Amino acid sequence: MQFLSPDGKPLTRFQAWQGFSATVGHWALRGFGLFAVIEKQSGDFVGRIGPWHPEGWPGLEVGWTIRSKYWGRGFATEAAAMAIEFAFSNLRQEKVISLITEANVRSIRVAERLGETRECTIALPHVPNATILQYRITKEEWRVLPRQSAR
Numbered sequence: 408m409q410f411l412s413p414d415g416k417p418l419t420r421f422q423a424w425q426g427f428s429a430t431v432g433h434w435a436l437r438g439f440g441l442f443a444v445i446e447k448q449s450g451d452f453v454g455r456i457g458p459w460h461p462e463g464w465p466g467l468e469v470g471w472t473i474r475s476k477y478w479g480r481g482f483a484t485e486a487a488a489m490a491i492e493f494a495f496s497n498l499r500q501e502k503v504i505s506l507i508t509e510a511n512v513r514s515i516r517v518a519e520r521l522g523e524t525r526e527c528t529i530a531l532p533h534v535p536n537a538t539i540l541q542y543r544i545t546k547e548e549w550r551v552l553p554r555q556s557a558r
């Protein structure tokens with residue numbers, strides 16, 4: 408939550424409820440949303456990764472969150488690559504973005520492994536005073552990029 412909540416602290420139960428509702432509701436409102444990442448062998452829930460575009464976002468984002476016990480195994484990069492492909496092929500996007508807090512080094516590494524590049528800095532509705540890095544990749548860039556590490 409250090410990089411996900413507005414104040415860097417764990418969410419209250421009410422804020423968590425709002426977050427769950429927005430995550431599930433996004434599917435109903437937009438017809439797509441974050442996917443559950445499941446480890447095939449154990450069936451364990453690993454995290455949530457996928458395309459989403461909440462109100463106030465500058466574009467369609469592919470976002471990633473992995474349970475900490477599964478960090479360092481490449482799951483975020485693997486699942487995000489699938490989500491980017493889904494956004495270009497199924498959602499017919501021309502470009503996807505990823506919005507990352509400046510200090511979130513692990514997340515920046517995921518974006519860079521995927522071939523995303525830094526485009527600009529932005530503010531987001533729920534954290535208007537924070538500087539958020541906007542990474543992006545276009546469909547054209549995605550199609551020509553060698554991505555051994557992401558596939």
Ligand SMILES: CC(C)(COP(=O)(O)OP(=O)(O)OC[C@H]1O[C@@H](n2cnc3c(N)ncnc32)[C@H](O)[C@@H]1OP(=O)(O)O)[C@@H](O)C(=O)NCCC(=O)NCCS
Nearest residue numbers: 410471472473478479480481482483484506507513514517
């Ligand atoms: C951001 C986040 C998803 C990154 O998770 P991660 O485990 O570092 O990323 P990946 O799953 O892509 O794993 C990459 C790491 O696994 C290693 N790895 C091991 N096996 C691998 C494989 N087969 N393929 C790719 N990488 C592999 C890589 O070397 C890399 O390690 P390193 O960063 O120490 O060099 C995770 O830290 C997280 O959920 N953070 C909290 C939520 C958050 O901040 N979300 C992003 C908001 S913008």
